[in-house]
Amino acid sequence: MSLPRFAIVGHPNKGKSSIVATLAEDDSVAISSEPGTTKNSRTYPMRLDGVTLYELIDTPGFQRAREVLAWLNAHDRGAGARTDVVREFVTQHETVERFHDECQLLRPILDGAGILYVVDGSRPYGAEYEPEMEVLRWTGRPRMALINMIGSGDHVDEWRAALSQFFSIVRVFDAMHADFDRRVDLLRAFGAIDEAWLAPLNKAADALAGERARRKAQAASEIADLMVEVLTATETAELKDENADPAVEEAARTRLRRAVSSREQAARRTIQEIYHHSGLQAREAAASFLTEDLFSARSFSVFGLSSTQLAMTAAASGAVAGGLVDAMLGGASLFLGAGIGALIGATGALVGSDRLAKVEVLGQPLGGYELRIGPITDPNFPWVMLGRALLHARLVSERNHARREALVIDAERDEHQSDAIEATRRRTLDGIFRTLRNDGAIDRNQRQRLMDEIAALLQIP
Ligand SMILES: Nc1nc2c(ncn2[C@@H]2O[C@H](COP(=O)(O)OP(=O)(O)OP(=O)(O)O)[C@@H](O)[C@H]2O)c(=O)[nH]1
Ligand SMILES: [Mg+2]
Secondary structure, three states, rough: OOOOOEEEOOOOOHHHHHHHHHHOOOOOOOOOOOOOOOOEEEEEEEEEOOOEEEEEEEEOOOOOOOOHHHHHHOOOOOOOHHHHHHHHHHHHHHHHHHHHHHHHHHHHHOOOOOOEEEOOOOOOOHHHHHHHHHHHHHHHHOOOEEEEEOOOOOHHHHHHHHHOOOOOOOOOOOOOOOOOOHHHHHHHHHHHHOOOHHHHHHHHHHHHEEEEHHHHHHHHHHHHHHHHHHHHEEEEEEEOOOOHHHHHHHHHHHHHHHHHHHHHHHHHHHHHHHHHHHHHHHHHHOOOOOOOOOOOOHHHHHOOHHHHHHHHHHOOOHHHHHHHHHHHHHHHOOOHHHHHHHHHHOOOOOOOOHEEEEEEEEEEOOOOOEEEEEEEEOOHHHHHHHHHHHHHHHHHHHOOOOOOOOOOOOOOOOOOHHHOEEEEEHHHHHHHHHHHHOOOOOOOOHHHHHHHHHHHOOOOO
């Protein structure tokens, strides 16, 4: 079975590379508003589990289509020989600088790639595109036209009329926003114009659908691991005697906060890798809620539960007594939600760090004393952690690989995001969080339930 290969061709600066990035799920493809960004053809495979499903070939834009067409016409030997004439053109001009771009884009087509011709439907159609389409017709290869919408104008109808003179299939395809279903549709449509690729492209479409479900399960599993680890995290420090040393305690507290934050970062990287967005880390915006310090009052107010919901969840799951025990043991208050409310004015302030985590001084079997900080007992902490992880995973899963701007989320108007979690789910999760906090572990069934609840909350199809 031959591997489906597509050459993405067209005028310079019309979104060819953006379409390659989208269809190959590759966020490393060079894209810019500067015409002539792509200088040479390059193949990007779409791989799943080490198997290549199809290949996309990014190409430079046409520069001298009119001259190429004139040459082809001058050498015409009838319809049956046109592919050969195009091949002769490329062979004779491959080292000629002025036809560099044309040879680069025609070569993969002559070598068997299908054609995806890209135009910008937000700009008017013009006769200057005709030589390009005519040259492509001369190759005799299966071809489809894609109308990409870069700006706000709408010239789709005139484009459709012109393109259908040269292409049997014409589609509007938004390079930057095409979601999963649109991409799969496009693959299946191409299968319809090239019989040899019908089976492999349908297989690729099915593999992508399976992959989507697998990624969601992987993301939920990673977030479940994150929750288990951060809710049981502790730090220890040696003490000179049985009296807690405030400086030692503060240092240990800082280490605990840092450890939890870096575990969160690691989970984000894992999720970005799952969704083929490894390049995203470098593009995280500074002024985003996702980069807000995990322990800041603002982070707690945006992602956590409101004090009312915190109290109701605890009451509903019979945790009031437990909460009071927590409060006595660890100094955390069940109603800290209310305290956080009061802190919100002080943006950037860390949530009452003296109340955040359990503090114990432990005698050591071989003598001496140890200070232990953690686990974090603040009842809102799991909701903040979960809320941040869910939002990040959702944004990453939806993100198109042609986007080059930072991952930003303005959640300012969306306070207490965890309040939106449905009551029964919240009760289930609350039970799991409390087990983790109190026992330092959960059993396999609870781990599975935690993962299932997270998968349901991810809102990823
Ligand atoms: N808003 C919007 N912008 C787009 C879309 N597709 C491409 N662009 C932008 O258009 C510009 C050109 O995109 P590229 O994908 O680099 O275009 P190209 O055809 O590969 O360009 P060359 O390699 O220079 O021929 C970039 O700034 C893209 O971000 C789209 O669907 N919507
Ligand atoms: Mg390009």
